[in-house]
Amino acid sequence: MELFINQVLAGIATGAIYACMALAIVMIFQAIDHLNFAQGEMAMFATFIAWQLMQWGVPYWWAFLLTLIISFAGGVIIERVLFKPLAKAPVLTNVAGFIALFAIINSVAGLIWDFTIKQFPTPFGSSPFLGSQLISTHQAGMIGVTLALLIALFMFFRFTRIGLAMRAAAAMPESARLVGINTGWMVALGWGMASAIGAIAGILIAPVVFLEPNMMGGVLIYGFAAAVLGGLTSPLGSVLGGFLVGIFENLVGTYVPGVGNELKLPIALALIVIVLVVKPTGLMGHTVVKRV
Amino acid sequence: MSTIQETTAETQAATVDAPPKKAMGLGRTASWVMLIILLALPLFVRNFVIFQMTMLLIYGIAVLALNILTGGSGQFSLGQSAFYAIGAYTAAILIEHGGVNYVLTLPAAGIVCFIVGFLFGLPALRLSGIYLALATFALAVAMPQLLKLGVIEHWTGGVQGLVVTKPDAPFGLPVSQDMWLYYFTLVVSLAIYLASVNLLRSRSGRAMMAIRDNEIAASAMGIDLSIYKTLAFGVSAGITGVAGALGAIAVQFVAPDSYTFQLAIALFLGMVVGGVGWLPGSLAGAAFIVFVPNIAEGISKGLSGAFFGVLLFVVIYLVPHGARQGAIYAETLFNKLRRS
Numbered sequence: 154m155e156l157f158i159n160q161v162l163a164g165i166a167t168g169a170i171y172a173c174m175a176l177a178i179v180m181i182f183q184a185i186d187h188l189n190f191a192q193g194e195m196a197m198f199a200t201f202i203a204w205q206l207m208q209w210g211v212p213y214w215w216a217f218l219l220t221l222i223i224s225f226a227g228g229v230i231i232e233r234v235l236f237k238p239l240a241k242a243p244v245l246t247n248v249a250g251f252i253a254l255f256a257i258i259n260s261v262a263g264l265i266w267d268f269t270i271k272q273f274p275t276p277f278g279s280s281p282f283l284g285s286q287l288i289s290t291h292q293a294g295m296i297g298v299t300l301a302l303l304i305a306l307f308m309f310f311r312f313t314r315i316g317l318a319m320r321a322a323a324a325m326p327e328s329a330r331l332v333g334i335n336t337g338w339m340v341a342l343g344w345g346m347a348s349a350i351g352a353i354a355g356i357l358i359a360p361v362v363f364l365e366p367n368m369m370g371g372v373l374i375y376g377f378a379a380a381v382l383g384g385l386t387s388p389l390g391s392v393l394g395g396f397l398v399g400i401f402e403n404l405v406g407t408y409v410p411g412v413g414n415e416l417k418l419p420i421a422l423a424l425i426v427i428v429l430v431v432k433p434t435g436l437m438g439h440t441v442v443k444r445v
Numbered sequence: 446m447s448t449i450q451e452t453t454a455e456t457q458a459a460t461v462d463a464p465p466k467k468a469m470g471l472g473r474t475a476s477w478v479m480l481i482i483l484l485a486l487p488l489f490v491r492n493f494v495i496f497q498m499t500m501l502l503i504y505g506i507a508v509l510a511l512n513i514l515t516g517g518s519g520q521f522s523l524g525q526s527a528f529y530a531i532g533a534y535t536a537a538i539l540i541e542h543g544g545v546n547y548v549l550t551l552p553a554a555g556i557v558c559f560i561v562g563f564l565f566g567l568p569a570l571r572l573s574g575i576y577l578a579l580a581t582f583a584l585a586v587a588m589p590q591l592l593k594l595g596v597i598e599h600w601t602g603g604v605q606g607l608v609v610t611k612p613d614a615p616f617g618l619p620v621s622q623d624m625w626l627y628y629f630t631l632v633v634s635l636a637i638y639l640a641s642v643n644l645l646r647s648r649s650g651r652a653m654m655a656i657r658d659n660e661i662a663a664s665a666m667g668i669d670l671s672i673y674k675t676l677a678f679g680v681s682a683g684i685t686g687v688a689g690a691l692g693a694i695a696v697q698f699v700a701p702d703s704y705t706f707q708l709a710i711a712l713f714l715g716m717v718v719g720g721v722g723w724l725p726g727s728l729a730g731a732a733f734i735v736f737v738p739n740i741a742e743g744i745s746k747g748l749s750g751a752f753f754g755v756l757l758f759v760v761i762y763l764v765p766h767g768a769r770q771g772a773i774y775a776e777t778l779f780n781k782l783r784r785s
Contacts, residue, residue, distance in 0.1 A: 188575055188578075235758065238762065239761065239762075239765065241765075242761065242765035242766075243721065243765065243766065245515070245521075245713075245716075245717050245721055246717055246761050246765045246766075246767075248713075248717070249713075249714055249717040249718070249757060249761055250757075250758065250761055252710060252713075252714060252754075252757070253753075253754040253755070253757035253758045253761070254754065255754070256750040256751065256753050256754035256757070257750065257751045257754035257755065259750055260747075260748050260749065260750025260751040260752075260753075260754070261748070261751050263747070263750070264747045264748055264751075374586065377579065377582075378579065381575070381576060381579045385575065418586060418587075418590075419583065419586060419587030419590050419591070422579075422582075422583035422586060422587065423583060423587070425579070425583070426568070426579070426580045426583050429571075429572060429576050429579070429580065430568050430571050430572070433571055433572055433573075433576060
């Protein structure tokens with residue numbers, strides 16, 4: 154039992170990483186209706202910017218704030234310059250665009266900061282949290298930030314004018330335009346926010362997985378899995394999905410014999426596929442009703 | 446937190462836009478010109494280039510298989526690399542452990558992959574769009590790990606993989622191994638291409654396309670959705686398996702890490718660049734995934750990824766519908782010239 158509880162706790166700790174990433178993915182999915190394959194690379198690039206700022210002597214929280222602003226602007230610029238012209242193109246062409254963006258960002262980051270692994274500081278410290286060996290204060294902080302972010306987003310979408318406008322633009326673009334919402338800019342805003350959330354995720358993850366251009370590869374896969382598991386239409390679901398995937402992965406690694414690190418990912422993915430077959434819209438997602 | 450969403454189908458584009466029916470194949474003149482180029486070119490180039498052209502044809506077959514699935518039946522797969530791997534391993538194991546003639550391994554790989562694809566298509570029936578993408582993606586991620594499993598290591602060679610001997614030209618023909626393999630691949634590709642074009646023009650093909658355009662309307666017309674959707678998966682996997690088997694023979698080596706998710710991405714890009722639903726475009730798409738990474742590497746070693754991305758952006762900006770768009774443009778231009 155002791156082992157079980159410990160493994161669940163450790164699962165929640167890694168799950169927080171996935172939850173963060175999943176949140177960013179769902180954000181952009183809400184705004185543009187596509188899964189952004191380059192999300193992880195954008196987050197990685199933002200984390201490198203934060204690291205660079207700190208190397209130049211900017212204090213942690215200032216660097217954090219600056220990075221958020223830069224990545225917000227970066228997200229908006231990417232949408233305006235690269236993806237706005239593709240708005241009318243077929244969906245699969247857009248996906249190809251994401252893959253292209255992925256390749257570009259990864260390669261540029263590799264050129265600027267090379268592929269050596271870098272340490273990234275944490276503001277929470279890394280001593281054991283409440284005497285538990287499995288969760289450090291950093292991981293506890295990470296869970297806290299994820300939950301705070303979730304609540305903030307909830308407030309934003311429920312109570313602010315601009316949040317409501319974004320939802321309207323995503324749900325019914327035509328009607329939204331008729332009541333005077335600039336739907337084009339709402340999409341750009343969605344990109345900006347998703348990019349900023351991704352930056353937060355990257356900065357939180359970096360102390361755990363270390364900073365390098367390929368750091369997001371694995372995390373992004375789990376993030377996608379978490380987002381799909383929780384339901385792509387629900388931010389709360391995606392966070393829940395993130396924690397569940399983390400716990401899944403840990404328990405499978407502990408209790409199923411013969412499962413090394415290599416097989417953890419396939420098994421976690423297989424479980425998710427099974428969940429999806431039973432409940433195709435994810436745990437918390439709702440069925441999108443289409444008129445035909 | 447949006448709880449109520451209404452999506453009107455009228456304003457939303459379908460996942461795959463329907464290409465005009467005529468556009469599934471290639472015009473007669475263009476086909477003959479293409480065939481003559483493919484037949485004649487190896488006579489004038491070095492062995493390495495012949496090898497590259499063989500790979501071009503092989504990837505062309507794999508892209509075509511994905512095109513049948515996505516362009517034909519509207520389903521989306523990121524797991525083609527898994528079927529490619531199964532095909533490659535089937536061929537390698539049959540040749541190395543069973544001593545089977547390499548020609549016979551192709552249908553064997555095709556049948557094995559057809560069965561696997563058909564079975565995988567069954568649970569996939571409940572999923573669509575992005576969820577199907579995730580399920581197939583899971584398959585692609587799992588495949589290299591499964592191939593490394595200790596239980597089957599005796600057969601698969603584990604992490605090391607298997608070495609496949611390259612076949613000699615039969616009947617003492619005075620051609621090099623590379624050239625023989627090229628023409629062998631060309632014959633197989635042509636057969637598959639013609640069969641695929643005919644498949645999409647047949648009753649089954651029309652049923653698949655009806656499903657792609659509108660599932661509800663298709664089922665109202667009496668089309669059995671589950672049969673045709675799983676069938677599309679099976680056929681696509683089978684063809685990919687043949688491509689994988691050819692690939693194993695051409696590269697002379699199979700190893701789990703040659704068939705990662707990157708391969709699935711490459712095949713997907715090939716399909717988009719070639720034009721979704723336009724079968725001849727598969728060759729153009731394959732050319733993109735075989736040659737463009739090399740070109741990008743040539744421009745700059747450190748920034749090869751960036752140049753690859755930029756080139757990809759250039760292609761999708763200029764021709765968002767892929768090579769099909771370019772071909773249609775060329776055709777109208779040609780007709781104009783002839784008339785004037």
